[in-house]
Amino acid sequence: xxxxxxxxxxxxxxxxxELFSFGPWLMVCRCAFMNECLNSCRxxxxxxxxxxxxxxxxxxxxxxxxxxxxxSSAMLSDLFRRARPHADRVRTYQADxxxxxxxxxxxxxxxxxxxxxxLSTEEVKSxxxxxxxxxxxxxxxxxxxxxxPSDRFGMLVARPIVWALYRVxxxxxxxxxxxxxxxxxxxxxxxxxxxxQRCWLKGLLISEVWSAANSSPSSxxxxxxx
Ligand SMILES: C[S@@+](CC[C@H](N)C(=O)[O-])C[C@H]1O[C@@H](n2cnc3c(N)ncnc32)[C@H](O)[C@@H]1O
Numbered sequence: 001x002x003x004x005x006x007x008x009x010x011x012x013x014x015x016x017x018e019l020f021s022f023g024p025w026l027m028v029c030r031c032a033f034m035n036e037c038l039n040s041c042r043x044x045x046x047x048x049x050x051x052x053x054x055x056x057x058x059x060x061x062x063x064x065x066x067x068x069x070x071x072s073s074a075m076l077s078d079l080f081r082r083a084r085p086h087a088d089r090v091r092t093y094q095a096d097x098x099x100x101x102x103x104x105x106x107x108x109x110x111x112x113x114x115x116x117x118x119l120s121t122e123e124v125k126s127x128x129x130x131x132x133x134x135x136x137x138x139x140x141x142x143x144x145x146x147x148x149p150s151d152r153f154g155m156l157v158a159r160p161i162v163w164a165l166y167r168v169x170x171x172x173x174x175x176x177x178x179x180x181x182x183x184x185x186x187x188x189x190x191x192x193x194x195x196x197q198r199c200w201l202k203g204l205l206i207s208e209v210w211s212a213a214n215s216s217p218s219s220x221x222x223x224x225x226x
Contacts, residue, residue, distance in 0.1 A: 004071040004096045005118060005173035007049065011074035014050050025200050029144045030113045031056065032198050032207040036140055040064055040109035044131075046097050047071075047115030051079025057111075058086040064109075069093045069100065098123055100130065108136040113144040116183045118175060124186040132190030132212060139212040141192055146180060149203035158204045 045068040192210040
């Protein structure tokens, strides 16, 4: 397995890069299904980066506890700084999500905002399979992602933008992946069902709610880590 990308030197700039390139749209996309997160008690945030979404979710849902996993120590310290007012409800784990060990998880919410695009389809399949067999019944999985619509806009605009993003992030972070994974295939195969989807910028950005059909009786802590 290749090393995960290194987002450390982008942590402080990330928010400004995002605002400069996509304005408010990525944040709109992340928060599109905030209401669906308000009844959750236990969330697993994968690759949440600088924690703007995590901090907002902690503010809006006063009972939720969040385990945040990211490979980047700098991103995790920004996340923890933003989440500090609710520090008792967030735990951070510096780890490669591809080798995540879930011990008796009780998560009822999984969050992956603009993270699955750092993985290949095979890696998303493996992640979804391990999560699918190990979450609460009815667990929701919120996905925000880039997408390439199959129309003229997709071919002429979205595809070159996604291509350019992969080149830039490949250069800046060492990210090896060069195309969007088929996360629909991966999540469906793992037993998740697409419940809702919204699109922005003519389909370049999508936000989705998936639900787990499985039932996995469990009662104790989730991740093992620091
Ligand atoms: C493109 S950024 C997205 C950050 C944030 N979720 C957002 O909405 O903008 C990807 C994040 O995933 C993390 N990441 C990438 N690959 C990873 C891996 N294999 N394991 C853990 N974290 C990873 C990076 O460190 C970075 O913080």
